[in-house]
């Protein structure tokens with residue numbers, strides 16, 4: 533039997549497969565289709581201090597190899613999250629991580645302080661890279677001073693592991709990973725959606741009401757792999773959550789080999805909500821066929837001479 537367990541961020545994961553922030557919402561719909569006790573973890577949709585209605589529709593449009601979305605951080609706000617969503621999350625038999633966002637650094641701090649009260653929550657992912665909001669959003673992971681400020685503010689108010697989720701839209705991702713690590717981040721999530729646009733040629737207007745959206749799905753997989761590879765190269769020990777276009781067990785292997793300790797699935801569960809459990813037997817079969825006993829042996833192997 534191949535051992536898929538992962539120990540990272542001070543947390544034991546039964547396997548490396550987790551759900552990316554957003555497409556799985558807060559788990560209420562997904563739990564009808566997916567057995568959470570089969571997966572390593574779940575990252576909630578981003579929660580902010582105040583409720584957000586999100587952007588006006590249309591908010592999603594297809595494109596080759598993926599989708600463009602412009603949801604705009606729709607969420608009920610932290611108060612309702614605590615009241616209505618926390619009790620449901622508690623029932624999910626997997627590691628729960630909460631993604632938080634905000635219009636300002638102080639908002640991140642306040643939301644993190646509240647999340648800190650809930651012991652069952654294993655960690656906090658900072659959404660520093662949302663392409664679909666007018667305040668903050670992408671700016672937070674493109675401005676090193678702001679990035680450092682937010683990460684330090686949050687790490688000062690909680691002992692939970694903090695994961696900084698970064699945009700790929702910078703010249704040198706390792707510079708931003710460095711800033712986040714220096715600010716106190718325990719791990720890095722790579723990548724959030726790069727920006728994209730589609731135009732309806734019959735109207736001459738963007739398909740999405742907000743115009744530009746965030747691109748996700750297989751189209752961004754090579755970008756995610758490149759960013760993970762670069763960060764793993766510079767920081768051999770930093771925990772990395774790889775995310776971007778994972779649809780198959782082969783994708784998971786590529787992410788792991790590039791350097792991802794955990795691999796998150798987003799758009800993939802919108803197409804097949806059972807995907808995270810369906811890939812597991814094939815993943816084990818592959819590792820077994822290569823004589824590899826533990827999944828953790830292949831993490832970052834592309835930097836260590838490959839499978840040999």
Ligand SMILES: Cc1cc2nc3c(=O)[nH]c(=O)nc-3n(C[C@H](O)[C@H](O)[C@H](O)COP(=O)(O)O)c2cc1C
Nearest residue numbers: 552553554578601659723724748749776777798799
């Ligand atoms: C519909 C949708 C909503 C998303 N919402 C969030 C969000 O609330 N917070 C966040 O950090 N990322 C969000 N993302 C980004 C994903 O977590 C992920 O980084 C990105 O989609 C790339 O992974 P994928 O190709 O597997 O979807 C969202 C993505 C999609 C498609």
